[in-house]
Amino acid sequence: MTHCPSLCVSVCMYVSVSAQSAVLDSVLSTFRSICGEDNVSLGEAVREQHGKDESVHRCCPPDVVVFPHCVEEVSALAKVCHHHRFPIIPFGTGTGLEGGVGAVKGGVCFSLRNMDRVLDLHQEDFDVTVEPGVTRKALNAYLRDTGLWFPVDPGADASLCGMAATSASGTNAVRYGTMRENVINLEVVLADGTIIHTAGNGRRPRKTSAGYNLTNLFVGSEGTLGIITKTTLRLYGIPEAMVSAVCSFPSIQDAVDSTVQILQAGVPIARIEFLDDVMIDACNRFSGLSYPVTPTLFLEFHGSEQSLEEQVNTTEDITHSNRGSDFQWARDAETRNQLWKARHDAWYAALALRPGCKAYATDVCVPLSRLPQIIVETKEDLIENRLTGPIAGHVGDGNFHCLMVVDPNNAEELHRVHLFTDRLARRALAMDGTCTGEHGVGLGKRALLCEEMGPMAIQVMQGLKDALDPYNVMNPGKILQPREL
Amino acid sequence: MTHCPSLCVSVCMYVSVSAQSAVLDSVLSTFRSICGEDNVSLGEAVREQHGKDESVHRCCPPDVVVFPHCVEEVSALAKVCHHHRFPIIPFGTGTGLEGGVGAVKGGVCFSLRNMDRVLDLHQEDFDVTVEPGVTRKALNAYLRDTGLWFPVDPGADASLCGMAATSASGTNAVRYGTMRENVINLEVVLADGTIIHTAGNGRRPRKTSAGYNLTNLFVGSEGTLGIITKTTLRLYGIPEAMVSAVCSFPSIQDAVDSTVQILQAGVPIARIEFLDDVMIDACNRFSGLSYPVTPTLFLEFHGSEQSLEEQVNTTEDITHSNRGSDFQWARDAETRNQLWKARHDAWYAALALRPGCKAYATDVCVPLSRLPQIIVETKEDLIENRLTGPIAGHVGDGNFHCLMVVDPNNAEELHRVHLFTDRLARRALAMDGTCTGEHGVGLGKRALLCEEMGPMAIQVMQGLKDALDPYNVMNPGKILQPREL
Numbered sequence: 001m002t003h004c005p006s007l008c009v010s011v012c013m014y015v016s017v018s019a020q021s022a023v024l025d026s027v028l029s030t031f032r033s034i035c036g037e038d039n040v041s042l043g044e045a046v047r048e049q050h051g052k053d054e055s056v057h058r059c060c061p062p063d064v065v066v067f068p069h070c071v072e073e074v075s076a077l078a079k080v081c082h083h084h085r086f087p088i089i090p091f092g093t094g095t096g097l098e099g100g101v102g103a104v105k106g107g108v109c110f111s112l113r114n115m116d117r118v119l120d121l122h123q124e125d126f127d128v129t130v131e132p133g134v135t136r137k138a139l140n141a142y143l144r145d146t147g148l149w150f151p152v153d154p155g156a157d158a159s160l161c162g163m164a165a166t167s168a169s170g171t172n173a174v175r176y177g178t179m180r181e182n183v184i185n186l187e188v189v190l191a192d193g194t195i196i197h198t199a200g201n202g203r204r205p206r207k208t209s210a211g212y213n214l215t216n217l218f219v220g221s222e223g224t225l226g227i228i229t230k231t232t233l234r235l236y237g238i239p240e241a242m243v244s245a246v247c248s249f250p251s252i253q254d255a256v257d258s259t260v261q262i263l264q265a266g267v268p269i270a271r272i273e274f275l276d277d278v279m280i281d282a283c284n285r286f287s288g289l290s291y292p293v294t295p296t297l298f299l300e301f302h303g304s305e306q307s308l309e310e311q312v313n314t315t316e317d318i319t320h321s322n323r324g325s326d327f328q329w330a331r332d333a334e335t336r337n338q339l340w341k342a343r344h345d346a347w348y349a350a351l352a353l354r355p356g357c358k359a360y361a362t363d364v365c366v367p368l369s370r371l372p373q374i375i376v377e378t379k380e381d382l383i384e385n386r387l388t389g390p391i392a393g394h395v396g397d398g399n400f401h402c403l404m405v406v407d408p409n410n411a412e413e414l415h416r417v418h419l420f421t422d423r424l425a426r427r428a429l430a431m432d433g434t435c436t437g438e439h440g441v442g443l444g445k446r447a448l449l450c451e452e453m454g455p456m457a458i459q460v461m462q463g464l465k466d467a468l469d470p471y472n473v474m475n476p477g478k479i480l481q482p483r484e485l
Numbered sequence: 486m487t488h489c490p491s492l493c494v495s496v497c498m499y500v501s502v503s504a505q506s507a508v509l510d511s512v513l514s515t516f517r518s519i520c521g522e523d524n525v526s527l528g529e530a531v532r533e534q535h536g537k538d539e540s541v542h543r544c545c546p547p548d549v550v551v552f553p554h555c556v557e558e559v560s561a562l563a564k565v566c567h568h569h570r571f572p573i574i575p576f577g578t579g580t581g582l583e584g585g586v587g588a589v590k591g592g593v594c595f596s597l598r599n600m601d602r603v604l605d606l607h608q609e610d611f612d613v614t615v616e617p618g619v620t621r622k623a624l625n626a627y628l629r630d631t632g633l634w635f636p637v638d639p640g641a642d643a644s645l646c647g648m649a650a651t652s653a654s655g656t657n658a659v660r661y662g663t664m665r666e667n668v669i670n671l672e673v674v675l676a677d678g679t680i681i682h683t684a685g686n687g688r689r690p691r692k693t694s695a696g697y698n699l700t701n702l703f704v705g706s707e708g709t710l711g712i713i714t715k716t717t718l719r720l721y722g723i724p725e726a727m728v729s730a731v732c733s734f735p736s737i738q739d740a741v742d743s744t745v746q747i748l749q750a751g752v753p754i755a756r757i758e759f760l761d762d763v764m765i766d767a768c769n770r771f772s773g774l775s776y777p778v779t780p781t782l783f784l785e786f787h788g789s790e791q792s793l794e795e796q797v798n799t800t801e802d803i804t805h806s807n808r809g810s811d812f813q814w815a816r817d818a819e820t821r822n823q824l825w826k827a828r829h830d831a832w833y834a835a836l837a838l839r840p841g842c843k844a845y846a847t848d849v850c851v852p853l854s855r856l857p858q859i860i861v862e863t864k865e866d867l868i869e870n871r872l873t874g875p876i877a878g879h880v881g882d883g884n885f886h887c888l889m890v891v892d893p894n895n896a897e898e899l900h901r902v903h904l905f906t907d908r909l910a911r912r913a914l915a916m917d918g919t920c921t922g923e924h925g926v927g928l929g930k931r932a933l934l935c936e937e938m939g940p941m942a943i944q945v946m947q948g949l950k951d952a953l954d955p956y957n958v959m960n961p962g963k964i965l966q967p968r969e970l
Contacts, residue, residue, distance in 0.1 A: 061556050124745050167694040178692050181666055196942045203937070205850040208919040209652040209685035209705050211934050212946045213963055216701035220694050237751045260609050266722045266788065268753065303751065310791045333513045365690040367610035397691045434693040441696055449696050450639055457681045460953065461697045467952035468945065479696055
């Protein structure tokens with residue numbers, strides 16, 4: 001369990017413990033009758049496991065955890081909660097990064113791991129429907145022999161419905177889009193137990209202009225508008241060939257200029273990841289590599305053999321003209337996996353810089369042209385404030401993270417990190433960007449969201465929340481700040 | 486002015502003409518003081534011009550048309566309307582196809598043609614912001630020397646903000662997406678005059694997970710939630726080379742199988758348009774062409790010279806294996822434009838089949854694998870019911886239209902067309918599809934939307950509408966059916 005006092009904006013807000021436990025007593029037997037004795041847990045370990053994600057936000061365990069098996073059970077449970085105004089917190093794999101699953105007002109965690117079926121694969125139509133217990137890797141394993149795959153890859157082996165709920169993206173988004181572009185339909189249980197299908201029951205057209213876009217209202221709503229119990233996803237043909245490469249640059253500007261020019265040239269690059277000198281140094285040490293310790297791009301190309309050749313040639317011309325090194329290649333699957341393992345292990349590589357510390361990933365996104373300036377200023381800020389924060393980013397989207405490595409027992413350092421992350425977010429806002437490109441708002445960025453959107457747009461968001469969840473039962477305290485505070 | 490009684494679901498619902506004109510009297514002078522005497526029109530011709538789009542829905546002229554110059558004027562006008570519960574109907578170019586601009590409850594049409602500036606082009610960031618008077622072609626003319634373009638192409642030279650409001654798409658969507666994927670931010674004036682920016686003022690990150698996705702709530706809201714006064718759009722590099730081709734098939738199944746296999750092979754095809762035998766025959770006659778009168782694909786490839794060669798080779802292999810003819814080529818810009826002119830003239834070619842008649846475009850979208858069946862059944866239905874309805878479609882998205890050619894003075898035929906279009910939509914719904922892939926709901930598809938979404942999802946849409954526009958001032962009677970009926 002992580003305890004980082006000054007980083008935790010959240011406080012478990014048990015206004016009245018006795019009132020809450022009276023409610024708990026009265027709902028428990030109904031919960032048990034709905035999903036069975038064994039699927040309602042009051043155990044401390046289970047509750048604590050469901051009260052935190054992979055961020056440094058304080059663990060806020062729910063009062064009880066339920067494990068429903070089907071949408072009817074979810075709906076029946078929600079009706080009980082709605083009647084008693086008992087908070088509901090949906091839980092997929094707990095791999096979020098902004099404290100989205102903390103039960104800040106107590107209540108019941110709906111762990112959806114028992115709903116783990118892959119439903120309705122339509123190979124010819126490039127779509128599939130999954131329940132919330134199905135993770136990204138499980139789906140791709142299921143698809144292995146079909147020639148299809150689901151490319152959105154946030155790193156963690158997250159639940160696909162959870163990825164829809166948090167509008168996840170990751171390394172492949174520059175080519176294949178984020179969850180926003182890849183969810184076709186959702187089954188959602190609303191706060192009062194009503195079951196809806198955001199694009200109509202069972203529908204899966206590749207495009208639609210039928211009424212308000214409910215699908216993309218629920219994508220990214222972080223469990224505050226309803227519980228996603230099914231998602232229909234767009235699939236892609238597995239590319240005939242893939243090749244990865246690494247390229248070093250004398251400056252951040254050179255690496256970013258290359259990125260802009262690669263996109264401008266229409267190269268359909270599948271991944272283009274930036275690592276700063278500190279990050280590449282950490283990766284070298286952690287993964288036994290020997291890349292030059294300078295700003296670096298990790299690239300991946302997908303396509304036919306012939307198109308790869310052309311993509312790579314165009315890209316190499318561009319990187320050379322921006323003083324990039326020769327490419328280091330990873331052509332076969334094993335070498336390619338090794339290379340990307342190094343990128344995916346960036347988190348652990350960062351942690352290894354300071355053994356015993358905790359990692360905390362920031363997340364901002366700016367227009368491409370502003371990347372060099374914001375990264376340079378951020379690095380100066382880190383040095384000035386004696387902070388360890390290697391930088392890695394999905395640079396094709398203008399999205400990057402500082403992997404802050406913090407001593408959780410050093411309150412003063414935690415305070416400095418907190419001030420730093422706020423400055424970073426405000427720097428992104430000042431450059432026409434957003435305080436979160438892919439991690440979401442959760443608990444950590446509610447105040448920044450207000451700065452980003454302005455009071456009138458926040459009021460619109462609050463109006464939507466009130467319309468769908470008038471009693472604030474659904475994951476209360478997330479995205480929008482409680483009005484009573 | 487078009488009058489097709491039995492096709493027109495809409496009836497101009499002046500509940501009380503005297504009450505309405507009393508309101509009109511009291512708002513007129515304020516309107517004039519806000520945007521100037523010359524920009525408030527009561528003229529019959531102007532009102533009629535603003536009371537209809539390109540569909541066959543009956544003209545429903547507004548009581549008055551205003552021509553504001555800036556968002557502040559739009560906001561001030563909206564405040565007055567809100568106070569008096571006076572309906573507001575936003576108007577771009579009037580090129581919609583489902584009666585979206587008809588003033589079914591009277592009120593004021595906001596014609597936004599005076600707000601026609603291209604703002605804030607950021608070439609390096611591939612984005613631009615435009616006011617609602619800027620059309621698709623005007624933007625692309627503006628971008629001519631930048632190497633960038635905006636690809637979404639619904640055929641008509643529509644206003645880009647109007648395209649956002651109706652979630653437009655068209656021939657390029659299979660490669661570049663619809664408006665849903667290409668709008669980064671919107672400035673919107675709400676019913677009460679409040680100005681919001683759906684992604685925060687001036688923000689333009691390529692991706693975001695900051696709170697509820699307001700942008701995609703307003704995209705496709707057809708003027709019922711607010712007036713779009715600015716849109717920030719994603720731009721693309723103009724491809725180095727383009728080539729178009731035409732390929733004939735012995736059957737619809739062969740043409741659709743080719744489409745599925747082309748997509749499955751990962752060919753980044755830019756356009757893939759299906760024309761049935763009746764359509765190609767009409768195009769031949771109208772444009773002096775001599776394509777075989779069989780199911781036909783019009784294709785377009787974008788990329789580098791080298792990648793085009795590969796795309797074309799792969800595609801030809803696939804079409805040959807599905808009994809397709811050799812390709813007829815259009816390599817230079819002129820021949821290519823000629824070819825696409827034939828496709829874009831399909832509407833007029835259809836009309837020319839029966840001089841003196843009117844055209845009415847249906848619009849459904851189904852999963853790709855269901856296309857052959859729905860098209861075959863629909864052609865049988867047309868023949869059985871003695872109707873002229875050549876079929877053209879954005880087949881890569883599963884989206885197609887019947888261009889119904891109707892004698893507007895033949896009530897019995899109009900009735901048959903009406904019954905046919907309902908059957909077509911229900912056929913799409915029965916195949917997991919939608920009653921509208923890109924034309925929207927407007928007046929014509931409100932009942933079908935209810936069938937498509939189910940009562941609970943419609944209730945959610947109504948809840949969102951009520952939250953944002955409690956007095957039903959914004960384009961009343963569109964998308965959602967009036968509750969008083």
